Amino acid sequence: MSINVTKSYLPPFEEYVGYLAGIWERAYLTNAGPLVVELEKSLKEYLGVKHLFFVNNGTIALQIALKALDVKGEILTTPFSYVATTSSIVWEGSVPVFVDIHPETLCLDPALLEAAITPRTVAIMATHVYGNPCDVEAIEAVAQRHGLRVIYDAAHAFGVTYKDESVLTYGDVSTLSFHATKLFHTVEGGAIITNDDEIAHRISYMRNFGHNGPEAFWGVGVNGKSSEFHAAMGLCVLPKVDELIQRRRELSERYDAQLAGTGVQRPLIQPHTTRYNYSYYPTVMPSEEVLLAVREALNAADVIPRRYFYPSLNTLEYTGTQSAPVSEDISTRALCLPLYYELTDEQVDTICAVLKSAL
Numbered sequence: 001m002s003i004n005v006t007k008s009y010l011p012p013f014e015e016y017v018g019y020l021a022g023i024w025e026r027a028y029l030t031n032a033g034p035l036v037v038e039l040e041k042s043l044k045e046y047l048g049v050k051h052l053f054f055v056n057n058g059t060i061a062l063q064i065a066l067k068a069l070d071v072k073g074e075i076l077t078t079p080f081s082y083v084a085t086t087s088s089i090v091w092e093g094s095v096p097v098f099v100d101i102h103p104e105t106l107c108l109d110p111a112l113l114e115a116a117i118t119p120r121t122v123a124i125m126a127t128h129v130y131g132n133p134c135d136v137e138a139i140e141a142v143a144q145r146h147g148l149r150v151i152y153d154a155a156h157a158f159g160v161t162y163k164d165e166s167v168l169t170y171g172d173v174s175t176l177s178f179h180a181t182k183l184f185h186t187v188e189g190g191a192i193i194t195n196d197d198e199i200a201h202r203i204s205y206m207r208n209f210g211h212n213g214p215e216a217f218w219g220v221g222v223n224g225k226s227s228e229f230h231a232a233m234g235l236c237v238l239p240k241v242d243e244l245i246q247r248r249r250e251l252s253e254r255y256d257a258q259l260a261g262t263g264v265q266r267p268l269i270q271p272h273t274t275r276y277n278y279s280y281y282p283t284v285m286p287s288e289e290v291l292l293a294v295r296e297a298l299n300a301a302d303v304i305p306r307r308y309f310y311p312s313l314n315t316l317e318y319t320g321t322q323s324a325p326v327s328e329d330i331s332t333r334a335l336c337l338p339l340y341y342e343l344t345d346e347q348v349d350t351i352c353a354v355l356k357s358a359l
């Protein structure tokens with residue numbers, strides 16, 4: 001059986017079925033049902049955040065964040081992320097302006113922000129890529145100096161803390177993805193997080209069509225709701241998250257030990273990260289040629305790594321040509337190796353042996 005870059009964690013079948021019994025009894029399937037409410041409460045406690053809205057995916061979370069902050073114009077963003085970071089900006093009618101990444105942390109480089117600001121700049125949207133926190137304090141300083149809003153695409157950063165606080169508390173809004181491939185998942189899902197009561201108020205209406213009672217509306221909204229079935233999966237997975245992170249940590253350290261001294265590089269974790277979540281195992285190969293050789297060798301052994309993130313988003317056909325040489329270079333060399341709860345030590349050893357044979 002092939003070893004994929006990831007494998008979704010599924011809780012014991014009976015646990016999920018236990019929740020289904022209650023859903024059948026109530027016949028209340030969606031629209032802020034009791035399990036959705038319970039999951040939101042549990043997530044707020046686990047993550048240590050003030051407002052959290054469970055939504056149907058991480059992309060709608062980004063779109064609602066942009067709408068709730070009422071930003072339209074040029075948005076400074078990272079070219080090294082999943083495509084949804086850029087596409088949500090374009091989808092909401094704004095213009096992504098790419099700010100290159102730091103060559104070691106692979107997150108947006110705050111030292112390059114100011115040179116990209118124009119009179120049309122309204123916001124910064126940065127990604128805590130692979131769960132590695134951005135330099136949140138430097139970004140905040142620039143945003144304050146120029147009156148810009150800050151949105152963090154924190155799709156990879158579930159459970160990550162910076163200076164002992166949830167990294168989700170930085171910026172005006174942070175968003176999470178609970179897609180099946182993410183560390184914590186609800187099959188499909190996501191969340192919008194903010195400390196700000198007024199922004200929270202807007203989000204609460206926006207994710208439910210703007211409904212203010214059955215016949216009244218408070219502004220325009222969209223359907224960002226999730227269901228009892230998705231919340232039930234979240235309620236089953238959440239109590240296991242610490243264990244999932246712990247196992248991923250062990251596997252990551254095993255990889256690290258075997259890849260040390262081979263020329264395979266690893267991103268630098270942001271200083272002041274007090275808890276990392278090991279959501280991926282990213283490597284940076286010495287060259288694209290080596291990456292392709294490594295991938296071919298792994299594929300031949302039925303191991304499927306992924307080129308996260310390739311291509312660099314500043315090269316997308318719909319964003320026009322913008323320069324981001326560091327991101328373009330890194331994206332040709334970045335390869336995520338398999339990392340998931342059920343992966344065994346022996347499988348890591350095999351993957352490393354095959355990888356090394358192709359270097």
Ligand SMILES: *Cc1c(COP(=O)(O)O)cnc(C)c1O
Nearest residue numbers: 057058059082084155177178179
């Ligand atoms: C997964 C992901 C998203 C999109 O989340 P969905 O829940 O799949 O819509 C957005 N940004 C990043 C960085 C992601 O990895």
